[in-house]
Amino acid sequence: MAKKKAKNKTHIKRKERIKPKKVIPNAPKEETKRELKISAIEEGTVIDHIPTDAAFKIVEILDLENQKGIVSIATNLQSKSIGKKGIIKVGGKSLTQDEVNKIAIVAPDATVNIIKNYYVKEKIKVKTPEIIDNVVKCSNPVCITNNEQVPTKFYVAKKDPLKIKCHYCERSMGKDDIEII
Amino acid sequence: MDLKNRDIISINDFSKEELLHILKVVKQVESNPKNNLLKGKILAALFFEPSTRTRLSFISSMEQLSGTIIGFSTANVTSIQKGESLWDTIKMTGQYADVIVIRHPLEGSARLAAEAASIPVINGGDGSNQHPTQTMLDLYTIQKTKGRLENLHIGFVGDLKYGRTVHSLVIALANFNPTFYFIAPDDLQMPESYLDELFQKKVKYHKTSDLTRFSKELDVLYVTRIQKERFPDPLEYEKFKGIYRIDGAFLQHVKKDLKIMHPLPRIDEIDKSIDNTEHAAYFGQAANGIPVRKALLALVLGKIK
Numbered sequence: 001m002a003k004k005k006a007k008n009k010t011h012i013k014r015k016e017r018i019k020p021k022k023v024i025p026n027a028p029k030e031e032t033k034r035e036l037k038i039s040a041i042e043e044g045t046v047i048d049h050i051p052t053d054a055a056f057k058i059v060e061i062l063d064l065e066n067q068k069g070i071v072s073i074a075t076n077l078q079s080k081s082i083g084k085k086g087i088i089k090v091g092g093k094s095l096t097q098d099e100v101n102k103i104a105i106v107a108p109d110a111t112v113n114i115i116k117n118y119y120v121k122e123k124i125k126v127k128t129p130e131i132i133d134n135v136v137k138c139s140n141p142v143c144i145t146n147n148e149q150v151p152t153k154f155y156v157a158k159k160d161p162l163k164i165k166c167h168y169c170e171r172s173m174g175k176d177d178i179e180i181i
Numbered sequence: 182m183d184l185k186n187r188d189i190i191s192i193n194d195f196s197k198e199e200l201l202h203i204l205k206v207v208k209q210v211e212s213n214p215k216n217n218l219l220k221g222k223i224l225a226a227l228f229f230e231p232s233t234r235t236r237l238s239f240i241s242s243m244e245q246l247s248g249t250i251i252g253f254s255t256a257n258v259t260s261i262q263k264g265e266s267l268w269d270t271i272k273m274t275g276q277y278a279d280v281i282v283i284r285h286p287l288e289g290s291a292r293l294a295a296e297a298a299s300i301p302v303i304n305g306g307d308g309s310n311q312h313p314t315q316t317m318l319d320l321y322t323i324q325k326t327k328g329r330l331e332n333l334h335i336g337f338v339g340d341l342k343y344g345r346t347v348h349s350l351v352i353a354l355a356n357f358n359p360t361f362y363f364i365a366p367d368d369l370q371m372p373e374s375y376l377d378e379l380f381q382k383k384v385k386y387h388k389t390s391d392l393t394r395f396s397k398e399l400d401v402l403y404v405t406r407i408q409k410e411r412f413p414d415p416l417e418y419e420k421f422k423g424i425y426r427i428d429g430a431f432l433q434h435v436k437k438d439l440k441i442m443h444p445l446p447r448i449d450e451i452d453k454s455i456d457n458t459e460h461a462a463y464f465g466q467a468a469n470g471i472p473v474r475k476a477l478l479a480l481v482l483g484k485i486k
């Protein structure tokens with residue numbers, strides 16, 4: 001089922017230049033500079049190094065539009081490693097490894113920092129999962145998953161570039177065919 | 182090896198050892214038919230789209246083994262039209278039968294049915310995805326007519342792009358160190374995804390549009406129909422229609438023991454004059470549907486190990 005985008009519910013602060021109340025003491029210098037572009041959070045998760053066009057897809061995948069806490073999204077930031085990048089900050093929510101792995105579909109090089117009291121408490125590496133459950137829509141219009149209410153399931157056949165295979169209709173999909181449910 | 186309660190959904194689910202075991206059981210069933218083997222067992226044949234040959238083959242197989250058949254042959258006589266989901270239909274059917282055969286136009290429907298049912302499910306064709314019992318009877322035909330499956334040179338001619346039977350058979354045969362010859366015009370050649378898979382499995386293959394180019398190499402030639410309904414433009418169909426014709430002249434360029442297969446029905450790909458030659462394996466191939474389906478029914482019902 002396609003969810004309606006409710007971006008207006010999300011607090012989007014593009015390229016804001018708000019000074020954080022506290023300077024992150026343990027962050028590397030470069031990181032601090034970048035952090036200035038988007039408000040710092042006390043508790044929650046920072047997802048960095050997102051390809052800039054994938055930021056809003058991650059919002060969909062993690063269902064961030066229905067988050068209670070503040071969600072900040074920045075896109076088109078300069079990055080030395082990936083050109084333009086995006087950052088998402090999710091206040092009050094620590095992502096689990098499973099949730100982090102879901103991001104891998106659109107942002108395999110993302111870094112995820114769990115923040116406690118303005119400190120980076122934990123860094124989680126994105127790992128492409130072997131099985132993708134109910135995140136991606138099958139591109140085959142005559143697949144049973146597009147015609148009957150059934151959660152989709154894909155096997156990851158190749159990680160880079162991403163190639164996945166539908167558990168039901170067995171059709172292979174490349175990165176460009178991937179559409180989030 | 183025990184295939185009791187196993188679902189037969191996709192040829193991709195079966196290892197080489199399992200395929201060989203199934204073929205061994207087919208041979209056993211064919212040479213020694215035990216006519217009461219499935220007495221007291223009920224097959225639910227759920228045909229959501231018509232397929233006379235597959236349906237009759239399953240029904241005949243079940244009856245020859247003294248089993249009982251329930252089911253329907255088109256979707257319009259069931260509650261499906263009233264909006265019942267496939268999941269619920271299968272759940273319900275599972276209460277009345279010991280094994281289900283499903284034919285459904287949507288791809289992946291058989292996999293979903295297997296997840297819904299507590300009894301074994303056999304895929305009788307799910308759209309253009311899989312038709313594993315056809316693949317197994319094709320394998321059995323090759324093994325029976327050639328005496329082996331290993332190291333064969335196998336040609337496929339016709340519509341290789343959309344031909345489901347070809348795709349599944351190629352994947353199954355990849356277990357047996359084959360050399361493939363894909364004979365089709367560029368527009369109807371094997372999809373890249375299958376060629377990739379063969380490359381990864383280190384299977385040797387050649388692509389050509391010329392029927393006679395490799396004809397002397399072939400041990401088996403698998404002929405398929407070029408289907409009119411695949412072409413939105415009738416002129417496109419006219420272009421490809423009848424471009425490959427297996428006739429007496431073609432036989433001048435082949436090995437003496439070449440076997441010609443075809444999933445049938447044919448249009449005019451194979452001339453009738455071939456029928457009475459030693460090369461024709463296609464009628465035997467069709468007949469092999471019965472022992473193959475008998476063996477699979479007996480295996481998943483645990484009546485043969």
Ligand SMILES: [Zn+2]
Nearest residue numbers: 138143166169
């Ligand atoms: Zn699918």
